[in-house]
Every structure is written in structure tokens, then in C-alpha cells.
Amino acid sequence: MKKVIMGNHALSYGAMLSRAQVIAAYPITPQTQVVELLSEMCADGTLNAKFIKVESEHSAMAACLGASLAGARTFTATSAQGLALMHEMLHWASGGRMPVVMGNINRAMAPGWSIWADQNDSLSERDTGWIQFYCASNQEVLDTVIQAFKVSEKLMIPSMIVLDAFALSHTYEVVEIPDQAKVDQFLPPFNPPWRLTPDDPHAFGGLTSPDHYMELRYKLQKDMEKVPALVEETGKEYEQLFGRYLGQVEEYLCADADLVFVTSGTAGYTARVAVDELREKGIKAGNLRIKLFRPFPFERVRAVLSRVPKVAVLDRNISYGHHGIFYQEVKSAMYGQPVSPLIFGFIAGLGGRDITRDSFKEIAEYTLSKNKAEEEIVWIGVKK
Amino acid sequence: MIEIRFHGRGGQGTVVASKILADALAKEGNYVQAYPEFGVERRGAPVFAFIRIDNKPIYDKSKIYNPDHVVVVDPTLVEAIDVTEGLKDGGFIIINSNNPPEHFKFPSKFRVFTIDATEIAVKHKLGTLAAPIVNTAITGAVIKILNLTRLESLVAAIREGITIKPEDNVKAAVEAYERA
Numbered sequence: 001m002k003k004v005i006m007g008n009h010a011l012s013y014g015a016m017l018s019r020a021q022v023i024a025a026y027p028i029t030p031q032t033q034v035v036e037l038l039s040e041m042c043a044d045g046t047l048n049a050k051f052i053k054v055e056s057e058h059s060a061m062a063a064c065l066g067a068s069l070a071g072a073r074t075f076t077a078t079s080a081q082g083l084a085l086m087h088e089m090l091h092w093a094s095g096g097r098m099p100v101v102m103g104n105i106n107r108a109m110a111p112g113w114s115i116w117a118d119q120n121d122s123l124s125e126r127d128t129g130w131i132q133f134y135c136a137s138n139q140e141v142l143d144t145v146i147q148a149f150k151v152s153e154k155l156m157i158p159s160m161i162v163l164d165a166f167a168l169s170h171t172y173e174v175v176e177i178p179d180q181a182k183v184d185q186f187l188p189p190f191n192p193p194w195r196l197t198p199d200d201p202h203a204f205g206g207l208t209s210p211d212h213y214m215e216l217r218y219k220l221q222k223d224m225e226k227v228p229a230l231v232e233e234t235g236k237e238y239e240q241l242f243g244r245y246l247g248q249v250e251e252y253l254c255a256d257a258d259l260v261f262v263t264s265g266t267a268g269y270t271a272r273v274a275v276d277e278l279r280e281k282g283i284k285a286g287n288l289r290i291k292l293f294r295p296f297p298f299e300r301v302r303a304v305l306s307r308v309p310k311v312a313v314l315d316r317n318i319s320y321g322h323h324g325i326f327y328q329e330v331k332s333a334m335y336g337q338p339v340s341p342l343i344f345g346f347i348a349g350l351g352g353r354d355i356t357r358d359s360f361k362e363i364a365e366y367t368l369s370k371n372k373a374e375e376e377i378v379w380i381g382v383k384k
Numbered sequence: 385m386i387e388i389r390f391h392g393r394g395g396q397g398t399v400v401a402s403k404i405l406a407d408a409l410a411k412e413g414n415y416v417q418a419y420p421e422f423g424v425e426r427r428g429a430p431v432f433a434f435i436r437i438d439n440k441p442i443y444d445k446s447k448i449y450n451p452d453h454v455v456v457v458d459p460t461l462v463e464a465i466d467v468t469e470g471l472k473d474g475g476f477i478i479i480n481s482n483n484p485p486e487h488f489k490f491p492s493k494f495r496v497f498t499i500d501a502t503e504i505a506v507k508h509k510l511g512t513l514a515a516p517i518v519n520t521a522i523t524g525a526v527i528k529i530l531n532l533t534r535l536e537s538l539v540a541a542i543r544e545g546i547t548i549k550p551e552d553n554v555k556a557a558v559e560a561y562e563r564a
């Protein structure tokens with residue numbers, strides 16, 4: 001069934017179709033409608049889940065963790081300051097191997113107070129041990145929630161579904177709502193290898209001596225390394241059932257490109273239109289949209305970029321004192337490769353400033369006219 | 385691709401109008417993208433809503449700067465702001481007004497059309513006399529003037545999307561469609 005829904009509700013439908021059993025959340029703009037709709041679904045019986053009202057995001061995640069440990073499929077959603085308040089609990093989720101799935105609406109961090117899109121909130125949680133997916137359409141948001149539960153529960157690692165404030169969260173698009181029976185076929189009930197229950201008592205999260213801690217982290221890393229292959233496998237399985245492939249990256253006209261944009265989020269879709277327009281003018285551009293950010297899709301990124309002369313990485317974020325974060329990641333992925341492109345780093349769209357087709361044309365012009373950037377960070381659309 | 389910008393005031397249902405239009409267009413297999421102004425809205429203050437329509441998937445996620453047409457839900461906005469900003473030559477300016485199009489002094493490169501959606505809304509008792517809800521009537525006129533979709537699709541979208549007085553809203557949309 002096709003419906004015209006906003007990105008926030010795509011998250012809600014994704015959680016509903018995944019048959020989430022516990023939802024604990026605290027409202028924050030621009031995430032609010034995600035949990036509004038889920039609370040309605042819980043109230044009217046559409047979704048057979050326990051909705052737990054809490055007083056903060058820290059408590060929201062804590063409630064999700066307790067429920068996950070008890071063996072329930074759990075979901076929550078937040079944005080920006082709310083995500084930051086969860087920070088401690090994010091480590092608990094991954095370290096404790098609790099496969100919570102969370103939507104995060106990318107919103108710039110305050111101050112200055114902002115409700116607009118920027119990736120610094122989720123990227124500040126890069127090293128918390130969560131899988132991170134960056135989406136470009138409402139359809140992809142809904143589909144990825146379902147896929148994320150499957151990946152997370154298989155490896156017992158939590159997942160974050162990331163979407164841009166307003167450009168997805170409040171934008172209505174046509175979305176195919178999958179059939180529940182087929183979703184059930186794809187995603188069986190959560191059956192964890194261990195759970196918190198009086199019938200089989202265990203201690204969780206206890207003091208871990210130097211004799212044991214490092215092995216827990218080694219295992220988490222080893223399981224993280226399995227994510228890319230599992231995303232490919234479940235993405236193909238999803239495609240067989242629903243006709244839509246869900247991969248680690250989306251490659252658009254990269255094979256013969258002289259210049260490839262590396263993008264994420266909605267900018268990764270606008271870039272495709274810019275690529276079409278540049279090609280009409282005889283410029284062979286391409287676009288590599290990174291969807292899976294953690295773990296980083298090294299193999300796919302290397303496979304595409306090692307055959308390209310020039311790469312322009314667009315970041316809607318910044319690591320102060322360093323560079324754009326995707327730029328760092330791409331450079332690190334290409335380091336030591338037998339063939340490596342010239343890589344340029346651009347920062348645009350902070351705090352919700354629009355990223356347009358013209359932004360990409362400016363980036364293309366800069367990249368194609370130079371063999372080295374004048375400065376490590378090239379700012380697009382900044383009033384200096 | 386067709387891009388339309390709606391101008392209204394907070395509380396008039398401008399965003400709902402764009403959503404209803406998106407629903408109606410999607411029923412006929414179109415790809416649509418509808419969004420409100422990115423930010424905070426206040427009752428009575430000028431608000432915007434936008435819609436992109438195409439027969440293929442819409443990848444452009446940036447904002448609309450050069451709409452093909454504009455719809456002015458509140459005629460007092462014509463004096464308050466430049467509703468033609470970025471409007472493409474030959475574009476329609478559809479205004480909710482009881483004045484004839486000649487009343488509005490726009491450059492001749494634009495096509496002006498007026499529809500008295502307020503009168504239609506009041507007649508069908510939508511909202512109050514002081515604050516009539518004109519959005520469904522406006523959509524009836526818009527689909528006719530811009531030849532966007534069949535009336536049946538709009539009627540179905542209103543029945544599904546409007547929970548308060550759906551049938552009166554349908555009547556308002558049909559009347560505006562017939563008058564336009």
C-alpha cells in the first residue's frame with residue numbers, strides 16, 4: 001500500500017511493522033511526531049507494545065536497555081541535545097550487547113539554539129559502538145528500520161537510523177508500506193541468546209577486571225566487522241521480498257567518472273540531480289552516497305574510489321581542529337591503497353543551511369580546476 | 385517537474401492543503417514531495433508550504449526557490465510580502481480573494497487567478513466566520529486551474545485526510561473546482 005507520509009512517520013511505521021514491543025521516548029523537535037504516532041498506535045492497539053513515558057532521554061535509553069535485556073524488541077527516537085543526554089547509555093547499549101534500534105533526526109547542536117539539519121549530533125556518537133545508517137528518503141528510512149532490527153539482533157549490536165531534520169523528518173513523500181505478513185517472514189521475533197529473567201538468573205554489567213574487559217571489546221569489534229557482509233546479505237533478502245535493495249553505499253554513475261562526490265543523507269540525493277546536470281554539460285561526475293557509516297564500508301568505498309581521479313567529500317559536520325568527518329574517514333580508507341585519488345574536503349549545510357544543486361556545481365568547479373586544495377577545508381556558502 | 389509554493393498564515397491549514405494535494409496526486413501515480421517551511425510556525429504569521437510533483441522519482445532534496453506557480457491562501461499577504469519572489473515567468477498566482485484578477489497589480493508575465501475560497505468556506509461552515517478554514521476549497525481551484533489531477537482523486541484524498549466535517553470539505557472543494 002502506498003501512503004504519503006513524513007520521514008518521522010516512516011520511522012514509526014518501521015517500528016510498527018517490526019513489531020517493537022517496548023518504546024520509551026522523550027519528545028524533542030524535530031523528532032516529536034515519531035513517538036506521537038507510536039504512542040497513538042500503542043493506545044489504539046495497532047501496535048501491541050508497552051509505551052513508557054520518561055522524564056529525559058537518558059531515562060528513555062535506560063528503559064530501552066532494561067527492556068532489551070529482558071528480551072523485548074525495543075525502539076526509541078531522538079535528536080541532537082536529546083542524543084547527547086543519552087551518551088552514557090549508548091555505551092551501555094553496545095557494551096552490554098543490547099540490540100536497541102533508534103531513530104535519530106540529525107539536528108545541529110546548540111548553542112546557537114537550532115532545530116535544523118546537521119550531522120554533528122550523531123557523529124559525536126561515532127565511537128559508542130552503534131551501527132549507524134544515514135538515509136536519503138522516507139522509503140529508505142522505513143525499510144532500514146526493519147533491516148536494522150534484523151542486523152542488530154543477529155549480532156547483538158544496537159543500530160541508529162539517521163535522517164536529516166525537516167528535509168526528511170517533516171517532508172511528505174510517497175512511501176510503499178510493506179505487507180505485515182511479508183515483514184514477519186523477513187524479521188522473525190527477537191530471541192536473544194541470553195536474557196534478564198528470574199528463571200535463569202545472571203548478573204549483567206558487573207565489575208570487569210583488566211583480565212576480562214579487553215576481550216569484551218575485542219568481541220564487539222569482531223562482530224562489528226561482520227556488519228557490512230550482513231547488511232549486504234539482508235539487503236538482498238529484503239530486495240527479494242520487497243523489490244528494494246538496501247546496501248552499504250549507493251553508487252551513481254561512478255564507473256566512468258572523472259569526479260565523484262562522496263555524500264550522505266539527503267545531500268546524497270540532491271547530488272544525483274547535480275550529477276545529471278553536470279553530465280549534460282559534458283562533465284563526467286558521479287556520486288557515492290555512504291549509507292552505512294559505522295562500521296565504515298571500507299571495501300565498497302575503496303572499490304569505487306580507487307578507479308576515480310578526483311574525489312570531493314561533502315560534510316554536513318565538522319570535527320573542530322580537524323576536518324569534516326566523512327573526509328577523514330574517506331582519506332583513512334584510501335591511505336596505503338595501490339591507487340588513490342586526489343581527495344578534496346568540503347563543508348556545507350551546517351545548522352540547516354540548504355545544500356543545493358548549485359553547491360555541487362561549485363564543488364565540481366573547484367575540484368576540477370585544481371590539483372590540490374588551497375586549504376584543507378573548503379567551505380561552501382559560508383559568509384566569511 | 386512542477387513546483388508550487390503556498391502562502392498562508394499560521395492556523396489556516398496551508399500545510400494541510402499541500403498535504404491533501406500531495407495525497408490526491410499520489411493516487412494517480414505521481415511522485416510528490418510536500419513540505420512546510422523548515423522551522424517554527426506561529427498562528428497568524430506568514431507561513432509557507434511547498435510541493436514538488438513529477439512522473440518519476442524526485443531526488444532533489446533542496447528547497448524550492450523558483451516555483452512554477454504560487455497559491456496565496458490569505459490575500460492580505462499580497463501587501464505584506466513579495467509572493468512573486470523567484471516565480472517563473474508565465475507562472476500562475478492563484479489568490480483567495482473576492483476581487484477580480486485585475487485588482488492585483490502584478491507584472492504581466494504572471495497569470496493571476498482569483499477564487500473566493502473564503503465565501504465558499506463560510507457557506508459550508510468550515511471554521512468560523514472570523515477564521516474560516518479555506519484550505520480544501522483552495523485545493524479544488526488549484527487542481528482545476530493547473531490541471532493537476534482529477535476531482536475524484538482530490539475528493540478521495542479529502543475524505544481520507546480530513547477528520548472534521550469531511551463531507552462539507554468535499555462540497556467546498558467541488559464548488560471551488562466548478563467555479564474555477
